[in-house]
Amino acid sequence: xxxxxxxxxxxxxxxxxxxxxxxxxxxxxxxxxxxxxxxxxxxxxxxxxxxxxxxxxxxxxxxxxxxxxxxxxxxxxxxxxxxxxxxxxxxxxxxxxxxxxxxxxxxxxxxxxxxxxxxxxxxxxxxxxxxxxxxxxxxxxxxxxxxxxxxxxxxxxxxxxxxxxxxxxxxxxxxxxxxxxxxxxxxxxxxxxxxxxxxxxxxxxxxxxxxxxxxxxxxxxxxxxxxxxxxxxxxxxxxxxxxxxxxxxxxxxxxxxxxxxxxxxxxxxxxxxxxxxxxxxxxxxxxxxxxxxxxxxxxxxxxxxxxxxxxxxxxxxxxxxxxxxxxxxxxxxxxxxxxxxxxxxxxxxxxxxxxxxxxxxxxxxxxxxxxxxxxxxxxxxxxxxxxxxxxxxxxxxxxxxxxxxxxxxxxxxxxxxxxxxxxxxxxxxxxxxxxxxxxxxxxxxxxxxxxxxxxxxxxxxxxxxxxxxxxxxxxxxxxxxxxxxxxxx
Numbered sequence: 001x002x003x004x005x006x007x008x009x010x011x012x013x014x015x016x017x018x019x020x021x022x023x024x025x026x027x028x029x030x031x032x033x034x035x036x037x038x039x040x041x042x043x044x045x046x047x048x049x050x051x052x053x054x055x056x057x058x059x060x061x062x063x064x065x066x067x068x069x070x071x072x073x074x075x076x077x078x079x080x081x082x083x084x085x086x087x088x089x090x091x092x093x094x095x096x097x098x099x100x101x102x103x104x105x106x107x108x109x110x111x112x113x114x115x116x117x118x119x120x121x122x123x124x125x126x127x128x129x130x131x132x133x134x135x136x137x138x139x140x141x142x143x144x145x146x147x148x149x150x151x152x153x154x155x156x157x158x159x160x161x162x163x164x165x166x167x168x169x170x171x172x173x174x175x176x177x178x179x180x181x182x183x184x185x186x187x188x189x190x191x192x193x194x195x196x197x198x199x200x201x202x203x204x205x206x207x208x209x210x211x212x213x214x215x216x217x218x219x220x221x222x223x224x225x226x227x228x229x230x231x232x233x234x235x236x237x238x239x240x241x242x243x244x245x246x247x248x249x250x251x252x253x254x255x256x257x258x259x260x261x262x263x264x265x266x267x268x269x270x271x272x273x274x275x276x277x278x279x280x281x282x283x284x285x286x287x288x289x290x291x292x293x294x295x296x297x298x299x300x301x302x303x304x305x306x307x308x309x310x311x312x313x314x315x316x317x318x319x320x321x322x323x324x325x326x327x328x329x330x331x332x333x334x335x336x337x338x339x340x341x342x343x344x345x346x347x348x349x350x351x352x353x354x355x356x357x358x359x360x361x362x363x364x365x366x367x368x369x370x371x372x373x374x375x376x377x378x379x380x381x382x383x384x385x386x387x388x389x390x391x392x393x394x395x396x397x398x399x400x401x402x403x404x405x406x407x408x409x410x411x412x413x414x415x416x417x418x419x420x421x422x423x424x425x426x427x428x429x430x431x432x433x434x435x436x437x438x439x440x441x442x443x444x445x446x447x448x449x450x451x452x453x454x455x456x457x458x459x460x461x462x463x464x465x466x467x468x469x470x471x472x473x474x475x476x477x478x479x480x481x482x483x484x485x486x487x488x489x
Contacts, residue, residue, distance in 0.1 A: 001401065002473070004392065005466040008385045008407075008454060009037045012311075012320045014274040017281030019309075019322065021423040022274070023388040023451075026322040027381050028462075029297050029314055039407075041383050041462035042323060043294055044373035045346060048357065049089035051081050052364035057337040059330035059362035063097075064104030065348035068115040069128050072350055072357055075104045075117075076364045080124070080132060083366060085352065094132040098122040103237065103288060103348075107147045107154060114171050116154050118143050123156070125171060137174045139164045145191035145236025148199050151212045153220060155199055157182070157192045163201060163210070165219055180219035184208050184228055191236025195246045195262055198224065202233035205251065209265060224265075231260060231267040235284045240300060242291035247300045247313070249279060249287070256280060259302070259313065270313060275320050282307040290349035292356055294371060303347050305361075308333070310344035326379045330362040341382050380457035385464075389422065391449040394473065400444035401470040403432075405454070411435045412458030416467075420447030429455070446474070 009030045010023040027042050051074055054060055063075040072083040073094075080094040097104075098121050106117040115126040116135075120143045123135035144157040153165040161182040167173040182189045187203030194200070199210040199221060207229040213222035231250045233239065234257050238249040250260040250267060257279045259271035271279070286305035291298060300313040301323070310323040323344040329336050346358035346367060356369040367377065375381060392398060405414050415429040432439050434456070456462060 001470050003470050005468050006387055007466055008039045008464045010385050010387055012274050013388060014277050017277035023386055024322050026324055026384045028321055028383055030317045030319050039464040043369040043371045044381060045367040045376040046370050046373050047377050048366045048368050049083055050365045051091055052076055054363045056328040057331040059332060060364050062348060062359050062361050065350045065359040066106040067350045067352040072352060074359055105147045107149045109149060109171055110152055116171050144189050146193050146239055148192050148194045150194055150199055157189050161189045178219055180221045184223055190233050191239045193239050193241045193246050195241060205232035206230055227265045229267050235287045237287040238289050240289050240291050243298055288347045292349055308343045324382055325376055326382055374459050374461055383456045383462055385454045387452045389449050389451045395448050397446050397448050397474040398471045399446045402440055402442055403444050404440035404468045405432055406466045406468055407464035409435055410460040412456055412460035415455040417453050419451045423451055
Protein backbone atom coordinates (compact mmCIF):
# COMPACT_ATOMS: atom_id res chain seq x y z
CA UNK A 1 0.00 0.00 0.00
CA UNK A 2 1.39 3.38 -1.03
CA UNK A 3 0.54 6.77 0.48
CA UNK A 4 0.37 10.06 -1.37
CA UNK A 5 -0.13 13.57 -0.05
CA UNK A 6 -2.14 15.83 -2.37
CA UNK A 7 -1.74 19.55 -1.64
CA UNK A 8 -5.02 21.40 -1.06
CA UNK A 9 -3.34 24.51 -2.48
CA UNK A 10 -3.96 23.76 -6.14
CA UNK A 11 -2.99 26.36 -8.77
CA UNK A 12 -5.42 27.48 -11.46
CA UNK A 13 -4.88 25.37 -14.55
CA UNK A 14 -7.09 25.62 -17.62
CA UNK A 15 -7.04 24.13 -21.08
CA UNK A 16 -9.91 26.30 -22.39
CA UNK A 17 -10.41 29.39 -20.20
CA UNK A 18 -13.08 27.61 -18.13
CA UNK A 19 -13.36 26.19 -14.61
CA UNK A 20 -15.25 23.12 -15.86
CA UNK A 21 -12.03 21.12 -16.03
CA UNK A 22 -8.55 21.19 -14.48
CA UNK A 23 -7.35 22.36 -11.10
CA UNK A 24 -8.09 25.47 -9.07
CA UNK A 25 -8.60 26.69 -5.51
CA UNK A 26 -11.44 29.04 -4.63
CA UNK A 27 -12.43 31.40 -1.81
CA UNK A 28 -9.06 31.26 -0.17
CA UNK A 29 -5.57 32.59 -0.10
CA UNK A 30 -2.42 30.57 0.42
CA UNK A 31 0.12 31.05 3.19
CA UNK A 32 3.63 29.63 3.24
CA UNK A 33 4.73 28.43 6.68
CA UNK A 34 7.58 26.14 7.63
CA UNK A 35 8.32 25.33 3.99
CA UNK A 36 4.75 24.27 3.32
CA UNK A 37 1.83 26.11 1.76
CA UNK A 38 -1.54 26.16 3.52
CA UNK A 39 -5.08 26.87 2.31
CA UNK A 40 -6.66 29.74 4.30
CA UNK A 41 -10.35 30.59 3.93
CA UNK A 42 -10.98 34.11 2.64
CA UNK A 43 -12.67 36.76 4.85
CA UNK A 44 -16.44 36.85 4.96
CA UNK A 45 -18.83 39.67 4.13
CA UNK A 46 -20.63 41.46 6.98
CA UNK A 47 -23.61 43.68 6.15
CA UNK A 48 -22.98 47.35 6.82
CA UNK A 49 -25.77 49.14 4.94
CA UNK A 50 -28.09 48.71 2.02
CA UNK A 51 -27.89 52.21 0.60
CA UNK A 52 -30.95 51.89 -1.64
CA UNK A 53 -33.81 49.48 -0.97
CA UNK A 54 -33.67 46.72 -3.60
CA UNK A 55 -35.47 43.39 -3.41
CA UNK A 56 -33.77 40.68 -5.51
CA UNK A 57 -33.98 39.65 -8.25
CA UNK A 58 -34.47 43.36 -9.01
CA UNK A 59 -31.11 45.08 -9.23
CA UNK A 60 -29.53 48.49 -9.56
CA UNK A 61 -26.01 49.09 -10.89
CA UNK A 62 -23.25 50.36 -8.62
CA UNK A 63 -20.55 52.57 -10.11
CA UNK A 64 -17.96 53.24 -7.44
CA UNK A 65 -16.95 53.47 -3.78
CA UNK A 66 -14.33 55.55 -1.97
CA UNK A 67 -13.67 57.09 1.45
CA UNK A 68 -13.60 60.84 2.13
CA UNK A 69 -13.84 62.99 5.25
CA UNK A 70 -14.45 59.91 7.47
CA UNK A 71 -17.38 58.84 5.33
CA UNK A 72 -17.97 56.41 2.48
CA UNK A 73 -18.92 57.91 -0.87
CA UNK A 74 -20.90 55.54 -3.08
CA UNK A 75 -22.12 56.11 -6.62
CA UNK A 76 -25.18 53.96 -7.32
CA UNK A 77 -27.28 54.21 -10.46
CA UNK A 78 -25.96 57.72 -11.20
CA UNK A 79 -26.66 59.05 -7.70
CA UNK A 80 -23.97 60.01 -5.19
CA UNK A 81 -24.47 58.99 -1.56
CA UNK A 82 -22.54 59.77 1.60
CA UNK A 83 -22.61 56.97 4.19
CA UNK A 84 -21.42 57.73 7.72
CA UNK A 85 -20.19 54.64 9.65
CA UNK A 86 -19.97 56.72 12.84
CA UNK A 87 -23.74 57.38 12.75
CA UNK A 88 -25.07 53.87 12.18
CA UNK A 89 -24.25 54.20 8.47
CA UNK A 90 -26.63 57.10 7.96
CA UNK A 91 -27.15 57.82 4.26
CA UNK A 92 -27.20 61.29 2.67
CA UNK A 93 -28.13 61.86 -0.98
CA UNK A 94 -25.55 64.33 -2.33
CA UNK A 95 -26.87 64.64 -5.88
CA UNK A 96 -26.99 63.06 -9.30
CA UNK A 97 -24.37 62.39 -11.95
CA UNK A 98 -24.76 62.24 -15.70
CA UNK A 99 -26.64 59.21 -16.97
CA UNK A 100 -24.06 56.55 -17.81
CA UNK A 101 -23.18 52.95 -17.09
CA UNK A 102 -19.50 53.84 -16.57
CA UNK A 103 -17.80 53.38 -13.23
CA UNK A 104 -16.43 56.37 -11.31
CA UNK A 105 -12.75 57.23 -10.77
CA UNK A 106 -11.81 59.05 -7.55
CA UNK A 107 -8.86 61.04 -6.22
CA UNK A 108 -8.41 63.13 -3.07
CA UNK A 109 -6.44 66.38 -2.90
CA UNK A 110 -3.89 67.53 -0.32
CA UNK A 111 -5.15 67.09 3.27
CA UNK A 112 -8.40 65.67 1.86
CA UNK A 113 -9.65 69.16 1.08
CA UNK A 114 -11.54 67.96 -1.99
CA UNK A 115 -12.69 64.73 -3.54
CA UNK A 116 -12.60 64.83 -7.32
CA UNK A 117 -14.12 62.15 -9.53
CA UNK A 118 -15.38 61.58 -13.04
CA UNK A 119 -17.35 58.94 -14.93
CA UNK A 120 -15.68 59.44 -18.34
CA UNK A 121 -18.33 61.98 -19.36
CA UNK A 122 -18.51 64.52 -16.50
CA UNK A 123 -16.36 65.59 -13.56
CA UNK A 124 -17.50 66.34 -10.00
CA UNK A 125 -16.06 67.94 -6.88
CA UNK A 126 -17.00 67.34 -3.24
CA UNK A 127 -15.57 69.42 -0.38
CA UNK A 128 -15.35 68.69 3.34
CA UNK A 129 -18.53 70.60 4.12
CA UNK A 130 -20.48 68.25 1.84
CA UNK A 131 -20.92 70.65 -1.08
CA UNK A 132 -21.22 68.60 -4.27
CA UNK A 133 -20.86 70.36 -7.61
CA UNK A 134 -20.61 69.42 -11.27
CA UNK A 135 -17.40 70.67 -12.87
CA UNK A 136 -18.04 73.01 -15.80
CA UNK A 137 -14.45 74.10 -16.40
CA UNK A 138 -13.10 70.68 -17.33
CA UNK A 139 -11.88 70.01 -20.87
CA UNK A 140 -14.29 68.28 -23.21
CA UNK A 141 -15.00 64.61 -22.56
CA UNK A 142 -14.89 61.67 -23.06
CA UNK A 143 -12.21 60.92 -20.49
CA UNK A 144 -10.15 57.76 -20.07
CA UNK A 145 -10.07 55.52 -17.02
CA UNK A 146 -8.41 56.89 -13.90
CA UNK A 147 -7.43 60.21 -12.39
CA UNK A 148 -4.17 61.19 -10.65
CA UNK A 149 -3.14 63.59 -7.89
CA UNK A 150 0.54 64.48 -8.21
CA UNK A 151 2.43 67.40 -6.66
CA UNK A 152 -0.77 69.33 -5.88
CA UNK A 153 -2.22 68.90 -9.38
CA UNK A 154 -5.17 66.75 -10.46
CA UNK A 155 -4.75 65.12 -13.88
CA UNK A 156 -7.30 63.57 -16.22
CA UNK A 157 -6.80 62.01 -19.64
CA UNK A 158 -8.98 62.41 -22.71
CA UNK A 159 -9.56 60.08 -25.62
CA UNK A 160 -7.86 62.54 -27.98
CA UNK A 161 -4.54 61.73 -26.25
CA UNK A 162 -4.27 64.72 -23.97
CA UNK A 163 -3.51 64.75 -20.25
CA UNK A 164 -4.96 67.88 -18.63
CA UNK A 165 -4.21 69.36 -15.21
CA UNK A 166 -5.98 71.79 -12.91
CA UNK A 167 -4.26 74.89 -11.56
CA UNK A 168 -1.74 74.05 -8.85
CA UNK A 169 -3.58 73.56 -5.57
CA UNK A 170 -6.92 74.56 -7.13
CA UNK A 171 -9.06 71.71 -8.51
CA UNK A 172 -11.87 74.15 -9.29
CA UNK A 173 -9.89 75.81 -12.09
CA UNK A 174 -8.82 74.16 -15.34
CA UNK A 175 -7.21 75.97 -18.27
CA UNK A 176 -7.64 74.89 -21.87
CA UNK A 177 -3.92 75.01 -22.68
CA UNK A 178 -2.73 73.18 -19.56
CA UNK A 179 -2.12 69.76 -21.05
CA UNK A 180 0.58 67.46 -22.35
CA UNK A 181 0.10 65.10 -25.28
CA UNK A 182 0.42 61.34 -25.21
CA UNK A 183 2.27 61.20 -28.50
CA UNK A 184 5.62 59.46 -28.20
CA UNK A 185 4.10 56.45 -29.98
CA UNK A 186 1.28 56.10 -32.49
CA UNK A 187 -1.11 54.90 -29.81
CA UNK A 188 -4.45 55.68 -28.16
CA UNK A 189 -4.63 56.66 -24.48
CA UNK A 190 -6.84 54.31 -22.42
CA UNK A 191 -5.97 55.09 -18.78
CA UNK A 192 -3.72 56.91 -16.31
CA UNK A 193 -2.37 56.05 -12.86
CA UNK A 194 0.19 57.31 -10.33
CA UNK A 195 3.30 55.24 -9.73
CA UNK A 196 6.14 56.45 -7.50
CA UNK A 197 6.68 60.08 -8.61
CA UNK A 198 5.39 59.46 -12.11
CA UNK A 199 2.12 59.77 -13.91
CA UNK A 200 1.87 56.59 -15.95
CA UNK A 201 -0.11 56.88 -19.19
CA UNK A 202 -1.37 53.60 -20.61
CA UNK A 203 -2.04 53.26 -24.31
CA UNK A 204 -3.45 50.22 -26.04
CA UNK A 205 0.03 49.14 -27.17
CA UNK A 206 2.47 51.22 -25.09
CA UNK A 207 3.13 52.90 -21.75
CA UNK A 208 4.67 56.34 -21.22
CA UNK A 209 5.96 57.88 -18.00
CA UNK A 210 5.60 61.57 -17.18
CA UNK A 211 7.32 63.49 -14.38
CA UNK A 212 6.83 66.94 -12.90
CA UNK A 213 9.28 69.16 -14.80
CA UNK A 214 7.93 72.35 -13.13
CA UNK A 215 7.23 73.99 -16.45
CA UNK A 216 6.27 77.67 -16.06
CA UNK A 217 3.43 77.47 -18.59
CA UNK A 218 1.13 74.75 -19.85
CA UNK A 219 1.40 71.34 -18.26
CA UNK A 220 3.99 70.81 -15.53
CA UNK A 221 4.64 67.35 -16.98
CA UNK A 222 7.38 66.15 -19.29
CA UNK A 223 7.78 62.69 -20.75
CA UNK A 224 10.54 60.39 -19.47
CA UNK A 225 11.41 59.12 -22.93
CA UNK A 226 13.77 56.33 -21.92
CA UNK A 227 11.07 54.57 -19.88
CA UNK A 228 8.56 54.08 -22.69
CA UNK A 229 7.38 50.47 -22.83
CA UNK A 230 5.83 48.45 -25.65
CA UNK A 231 3.45 46.70 -23.25
CA UNK A 232 0.01 48.27 -23.54
CA UNK A 233 -3.31 48.05 -21.68
CA UNK A 234 -6.32 46.04 -22.82
CA UNK A 235 -8.77 47.94 -20.60
CA UNK A 236 -8.18 50.96 -18.40
CA UNK A 237 -10.64 49.65 -15.82
CA UNK A 238 -8.17 46.91 -14.88
CA UNK A 239 -5.51 49.42 -13.73
CA UNK A 240 -4.90 49.48 -9.97
CA UNK A 241 -2.07 51.34 -8.22
CA UNK A 242 -0.99 49.96 -4.82
CA UNK A 243 2.06 49.60 -2.57
CA UNK A 244 4.62 51.12 -4.96
CA UNK A 245 3.39 49.14 -7.92
CA UNK A 246 0.63 49.05 -10.55
CA UNK A 247 -1.26 46.02 -11.88
CA UNK A 248 -3.31 45.83 -15.08
CA UNK A 249 -4.43 43.64 -17.98
CA UNK A 250 -1.85 44.32 -20.63
CA UNK A 251 -1.33 43.60 -24.27
CA UNK A 252 1.86 43.03 -26.19
CA UNK A 253 2.91 42.27 -29.73
CA UNK A 254 3.78 38.68 -28.90
CA UNK A 255 1.83 37.52 -25.83
CA UNK A 256 -1.69 38.81 -26.38
CA UNK A 257 -3.59 39.63 -23.18
CA UNK A 258 -1.93 39.02 -19.83
CA UNK A 259 -1.76 40.57 -16.37
CA UNK A 260 1.29 42.70 -15.63
CA UNK A 261 2.87 44.23 -12.55
CA UNK A 262 5.05 47.34 -12.58
CA UNK A 263 8.47 46.55 -11.11
CA UNK A 264 10.18 49.93 -10.94
CA UNK A 265 9.50 51.15 -14.46
CA UNK A 266 9.41 47.69 -16.05
CA UNK A 267 6.28 45.69 -16.90
CA UNK A 268 6.55 42.15 -15.53
CA UNK A 269 4.07 39.46 -16.62
CA UNK A 270 2.48 37.79 -13.58
CA UNK A 271 -0.36 35.81 -15.13
CA UNK A 272 0.08 32.20 -16.12
CA UNK A 273 -0.93 30.76 -19.46
CA UNK A 274 -4.10 29.43 -17.82
CA UNK A 275 -5.05 32.86 -16.47
CA UNK A 276 -4.37 34.33 -19.91
CA UNK A 277 -6.91 31.89 -21.36
CA UNK A 278 -9.55 33.09 -18.92
CA UNK A 279 -8.82 36.70 -19.88
CA UNK A 280 -8.88 35.91 -23.58
CA UNK A 281 -12.28 34.23 -23.12
CA UNK A 282 -13.79 37.53 -21.87
CA UNK A 283 -14.65 40.49 -24.10
CA UNK A 284 -13.36 42.87 -21.36
CA UNK A 285 -16.21 45.28 -22.10
CA UNK A 286 -17.02 45.38 -18.36
CA UNK A 287 -14.12 45.00 -15.95
CA UNK A 288 -13.53 46.17 -12.39
CA UNK A 289 -10.53 45.68 -10.12
CA UNK A 290 -9.06 46.71 -6.77
CA UNK A 291 -6.33 45.73 -4.34
CA UNK A 292 -7.02 44.53 -0.82
CA UNK A 293 -4.52 43.57 1.89
CA UNK A 294 -5.45 40.86 4.39
CA UNK A 295 -3.21 39.09 6.92
CA UNK A 296 -0.09 40.41 5.19
CA UNK A 297 -1.25 39.37 1.72
CA UNK A 298 -1.85 42.04 -0.92
CA UNK A 299 -4.47 40.75 -3.34
CA UNK A 300 -5.31 42.06 -6.81
CA UNK A 301 -9.01 41.27 -7.22
CA UNK A 302 -10.03 41.25 -10.88
CA UNK A 303 -13.65 40.98 -12.05
CA UNK A 304 -14.42 39.76 -15.58
CA UNK A 305 -18.13 40.52 -15.68
CA UNK A 306 -18.99 39.16 -19.10
CA UNK A 307 -17.86 35.67 -18.16
CA UNK A 308 -18.89 36.06 -14.48
CA UNK A 309 -15.44 35.38 -13.01
CA UNK A 310 -13.44 36.82 -10.15
CA UNK A 311 -9.71 36.10 -10.39
CA UNK A 312 -7.45 36.99 -7.45
CA UNK A 313 -3.67 37.37 -7.59
CA UNK A 314 -1.66 37.16 -4.37
CA UNK A 315 1.34 39.45 -4.79
CA UNK A 316 3.11 37.86 -1.81
CA UNK A 317 2.57 34.22 -2.70
CA UNK A 318 2.62 34.85 -6.47
CA UNK A 319 -0.44 32.61 -6.84
CA UNK A 320 -3.86 32.95 -8.48
CA UNK A 321 -7.18 31.99 -6.87
CA UNK A 322 -10.83 31.98 -7.83
CA UNK A 323 -13.35 33.78 -5.59
CA UNK A 324 -17.10 33.15 -5.75
CA UNK A 325 -20.21 34.11 -3.81
CA UNK A 326 -23.37 32.15 -3.09
CA UNK A 327 -26.20 34.65 -3.49
CA UNK A 328 -29.55 35.36 -5.11
CA UNK A 329 -29.07 35.90 -8.81
CA UNK A 330 -30.22 39.27 -10.11
CA UNK A 331 -32.50 39.70 -13.10
CA UNK A 332 -29.46 40.42 -15.30
CA UNK A 333 -27.91 37.04 -14.42
CA UNK A 334 -28.78 33.44 -15.40
CA UNK A 335 -31.51 31.81 -13.28
CA UNK A 336 -32.71 35.06 -11.64
CA UNK A 337 -34.28 34.78 -8.21
CA UNK A 338 -32.44 31.58 -7.29
CA UNK A 339 -29.42 31.11 -5.06
CA UNK A 340 -26.38 30.26 -7.17
CA UNK A 341 -22.64 30.19 -6.75
CA UNK A 342 -21.50 33.00 -9.03
CA UNK A 343 -18.66 35.49 -9.17
CA UNK A 344 -17.73 37.49 -6.06
CA UNK A 345 -20.27 40.33 -6.16
CA UNK A 346 -18.31 42.84 -4.03
CA UNK A 347 -16.82 44.72 -6.98
CA UNK A 348 -15.83 48.12 -5.47
CA UNK A 349 -13.52 48.71 -2.51
CA UNK A 350 -12.67 51.47 -0.04
CA UNK A 351 -10.71 51.47 3.19
CA UNK A 352 -11.87 53.67 6.05
CA UNK A 353 -10.43 53.65 9.58
CA UNK A 354 -8.59 50.39 8.83
CA UNK A 355 -11.81 48.65 7.80
CA UNK A 356 -12.11 47.15 4.33
CA UNK A 357 -15.51 48.14 2.90
CA UNK A 358 -16.91 46.80 -0.36
CA UNK A 359 -19.95 47.62 -2.50
CA UNK A 360 -21.77 44.96 -4.48
CA UNK A 361 -22.76 45.46 -8.09
CA UNK A 362 -26.47 44.68 -7.93
CA UNK A 363 -28.24 45.37 -4.61
CA UNK A 364 -26.69 48.73 -3.57
CA UNK A 365 -25.28 47.06 -0.45
CA UNK A 366 -22.11 47.98 1.43
CA UNK A 367 -20.35 45.25 3.40
CA UNK A 368 -17.10 45.03 5.26
CA UNK A 369 -14.64 42.15 5.01
CA UNK A 370 -13.92 40.34 8.27
CA UNK A 371 -11.29 37.68 8.96
CA UNK A 372 -13.38 36.47 11.93
CA UNK A 373 -16.54 35.98 9.86
CA UNK A 374 -16.83 32.74 7.91
CA UNK A 375 -19.96 33.39 5.85
CA UNK A 376 -21.12 36.04 3.38
CA UNK A 377 -23.97 37.86 5.09
CA UNK A 378 -25.33 34.58 6.44
CA UNK A 379 -24.73 32.54 3.27
CA UNK A 380 -22.12 29.80 3.00
CA UNK A 381 -18.71 30.43 1.48
CA UNK A 382 -17.84 27.63 -0.95
CA UNK A 383 -14.20 26.94 -0.13
CA UNK A 384 -13.12 24.47 -2.75
CA UNK A 385 -10.05 22.77 -4.17
CA UNK A 386 -10.14 20.79 -7.40
CA UNK A 387 -7.00 18.86 -8.26
CA UNK A 388 -5.36 18.12 -11.57
CA UNK A 389 -5.70 14.60 -12.92
CA UNK A 390 -3.39 12.32 -10.94
CA UNK A 391 -2.11 8.94 -12.15
CA UNK A 392 0.94 8.48 -9.87
CA UNK A 393 3.15 8.04 -12.89
CA UNK A 394 1.44 4.93 -14.19
CA UNK A 395 -1.87 4.23 -15.95
CA UNK A 396 -2.55 0.95 -14.15
CA UNK A 397 -5.68 0.93 -12.04
CA UNK A 398 -5.31 2.34 -8.53
CA UNK A 399 -7.44 1.04 -5.65
CA UNK A 400 -7.97 3.77 -3.07
CA UNK A 401 -8.35 3.09 0.63
CA UNK A 402 -8.02 5.65 3.42
CA UNK A 403 -8.40 9.36 2.64
CA UNK A 404 -7.56 11.80 5.46
CA UNK A 405 -7.76 15.61 5.55
CA UNK A 406 -4.76 17.19 7.28
CA UNK A 407 -5.41 20.62 8.77
CA UNK A 408 -6.73 22.52 11.78
CA UNK A 409 -9.51 20.85 13.76
CA UNK A 410 -12.79 22.76 13.39
CA UNK A 411 -16.46 21.92 13.86
CA UNK A 412 -17.06 21.60 10.15
CA UNK A 413 -17.51 19.06 7.37
CA UNK A 414 -15.44 18.45 4.25
CA UNK A 415 -17.27 17.09 1.22
CA UNK A 416 -15.09 14.91 -1.03
CA UNK A 417 -15.80 13.49 -4.47
CA UNK A 418 -13.77 12.29 -7.43
CA UNK A 419 -13.83 11.94 -11.21
CA UNK A 420 -12.17 9.21 -13.22
CA UNK A 421 -13.23 10.37 -16.70
CA UNK A 422 -11.57 13.76 -17.15
CA UNK A 423 -14.07 15.79 -15.05
CA UNK A 424 -17.07 14.64 -17.10
CA UNK A 425 -18.88 12.86 -14.26
CA UNK A 426 -18.34 12.92 -10.51
CA UNK A 427 -19.00 10.51 -7.69
CA UNK A 428 -21.46 11.37 -4.92
CA UNK A 429 -20.05 13.63 -2.22
CA UNK A 430 -18.85 11.88 0.92
CA UNK A 431 -18.60 13.73 4.22
CA UNK A 432 -15.54 13.96 6.47
CA UNK A 433 -15.82 15.35 10.01
CA UNK A 434 -13.08 17.95 10.45
CA UNK A 435 -13.45 18.04 14.24
CA UNK A 436 -12.33 14.52 15.11
CA UNK A 437 -8.75 13.40 15.66
CA UNK A 438 -8.57 11.48 12.37
CA UNK A 439 -10.66 13.21 9.69
CA UNK A 440 -10.86 10.34 7.25
CA UNK A 441 -12.99 8.02 5.12
CA UNK A 442 -12.29 4.60 3.59
CA UNK A 443 -12.97 2.64 0.39
CA UNK A 444 -12.80 5.33 -2.29
CA UNK A 445 -13.09 3.05 -5.33
CA UNK A 446 -10.65 2.58 -8.20
CA UNK A 447 -9.48 4.55 -11.24
CA UNK A 448 -6.55 4.69 -13.60
CA UNK A 449 -6.41 8.47 -13.53
CA UNK A 450 -8.36 10.53 -11.02
CA UNK A 451 -9.16 14.12 -10.09
CA UNK A 452 -10.41 15.04 -6.61
CA UNK A 453 -12.66 17.80 -5.34
CA UNK A 454 -12.62 18.99 -1.73
CA UNK A 455 -15.45 21.33 -0.68
CA UNK A 456 -16.25 22.93 2.68
CA UNK A 457 -19.27 25.19 3.18
CA UNK A 458 -19.31 25.11 6.98
CA UNK A 459 -19.43 28.31 9.02
CA UNK A 460 -15.91 27.80 10.38
CA UNK A 461 -12.39 29.06 9.74
CA UNK A 462 -10.20 26.86 7.58
CA UNK A 463 -6.48 26.26 7.52
CA UNK A 464 -5.79 23.14 5.51
CA UNK A 465 -2.59 21.39 4.51
CA UNK A 466 -3.09 18.24 2.43
CA UNK A 467 -5.24 15.22 1.69
CA UNK A 468 -3.41 12.00 2.54
CA UNK A 469 -4.51 9.06 0.41
CA UNK A 470 -3.59 5.37 0.59
CA UNK A 471 -3.75 3.44 -2.68
CA UNK A 472 -2.69 0.13 -4.16
CA UNK A 473 -1.73 -0.45 -7.80
CA UNK A 474 -3.52 -3.43 -9.33
CA UNK A 475 -1.57 -6.52 -10.30
CA UNK A 476 -0.99 -7.29 -13.97
CA UNK A 477 -3.51 -10.18 -14.13
CA UNK A 478 -6.17 -7.98 -12.56
CA UNK A 479 -5.62 -5.33 -15.20
CA UNK A 480 -5.86 -7.56 -18.29
CA UNK A 481 -8.94 -8.73 -20.11
CA UNK A 482 -9.23 -12.51 -20.23
CA UNK A 483 -7.43 -13.83 -23.30
CA UNK A 484 -7.10 -10.42 -24.89
CA UNK A 485 -3.85 -9.22 -23.44
CA UNK A 486 -4.95 -5.58 -23.60
CA UNK A 487 -5.58 -3.16 -20.80
CA UNK A 488 -9.18 -2.08 -20.41
CA UNK A 489 -9.86 1.53 -21.17
